[in-house]
Amino acid sequence: MAIAPAASLGPATALTCRECGESYDLGPRYACEQCFGPLEISYDFAGITRADIEAGPNNIWRYKGLLPVPSNVESTPNTEPGWTRLVRADQLASALGIQRLWVKDDSGNPTHSFKDRVVAVALAAARELGFKVLAAPSTGNLANAVAAAAARAGIRSAVFVPSDLESQKIMATAVYGGTLVTVDGNYDDVNRLASEIAGEEEDWAFVNVNVRPYYAEGSKTLGYEIAEQLGWRLPDQIVVPVASGSQLTKIDKAFQEFIKLGLVEDKPYKVFGAQATGCSPVSAAFKAGHDVVRPVKPDTIAKSLAIGNPADGPYVLDAVRRTGGAVEDVTDAEVVAGIQLLAQTEGIFGETAGGVTVGVLRKLVESGQLDPAAETVIINSGDGLKTLDAVAAVARPSANIAASYDAFRKAGLA
Secondary structure (H helix, E strand, O other): OOOHHHHHHHOOEEEEOOOOEEEEOOOOOEOOOOOEHHHHHHHHOOOOOOHHHHOOOOOOOHHHHOOOOOOOHHHHOOOOOOOOOOEEEEHHHHHOOOOOOEEEEEHHOOOOOOOOHHHHHHHHHHOOOOOOOOEEEEOHHHHHHHHHHHHOOEEEEEEEEOOOOHHHHHHHHHHOEEEEEEEEHHHHHHHHHHHHHHHOOOOOEEOOOHHHHHHHHOHHHHHHHHHHHHOOOOOOOEEEEEOOOOOHHHHHHHHHHHHHHHOOOOOOEEEEEEOOEEEEEEHHHHHHOOOOOOOOOOOOOOOOHOOOOOOOOOHHHHHHHOOOOOEEEOOOOOOOHHHHHHHHHHOOOEHHHHHHHHHHHHHHHHHHOOOOOEEEEEEOOOHHHOHHHHHOOOOOOOOOOOOOOHHHHOOOOO
């Protein structure tokens, strides 16, 4: 398979091990040959100004000068995700006793989750690296995004999901016509299978396996957008759902890059992670004071966060401890309550991951770990229509009446 030269991936210059610092040429690598640590993109950023970014399109490609993608990335078909709304959440803030609260609502992306961001970057890089098939192991949202992006780009997709995945997410993947395989087992089983396939099928780009370093950088655009939408400043606090942990670490990386480039003022901020109790290995490690994350078997309704062996778990711990944040978890009942609270106060129907984030936000405020007077942003990473089963027992009609005003009056609905 032909490997593209470094210049074809914009400002990206190398792959660097996050553990030992060993450097490699750009290519389909994701683990260090010296210590087996994860690889990350290194850059040589040109002088990028706010005006440069503001002149770009209203999608993630406004930040192409900060991503491992070709400079002409807009010229090839893509789903063009990003630039989703940042909602001032005054009613939710009031319900929780917070003064200034924003919801970054990524349910507005093309397949209604933040995964469209990471897949768009992975696809752009994979095409430059010579891959022919876009693939992924997934808990659902990633499968939707890969299938849609591949269809838009006119290439083949192949996604692998746990067989007990929500039916809504299975249908929302199958409709795009790619290869969809259900696998008996949890996400970690599916991920192991994908790693085996990636080692044998040279033309297959598994977005979160053999091209993971490029894919992961797409999450930075969440951080970039939040800072820009706040008027080129960083929030005081941010609460991010944690599955693999990559979204949290990359938002933190985005904030640090903006500071280093002089695009925002250098100021302290705190990063908090949110997990479901039924799959909370990072939260458990944080509370125990450990640096190592012990894998668990997931058992939660928040299936999009049900990764029992999170690849970026240790780096989540690093980020929250460095910034003075924390990692917390909530029960399934608290997840449902969080979904309801966000919907009933702000008209945003988040999926279970959103319920986890709202539930953890409430818990952090009540425990005193999060400052209610500080400006806070939370992430809603997906649409509630993808996880309807989670609220089926509580989202019911108020009444059933005959088609008459008398029946309406007697039901006490006025």
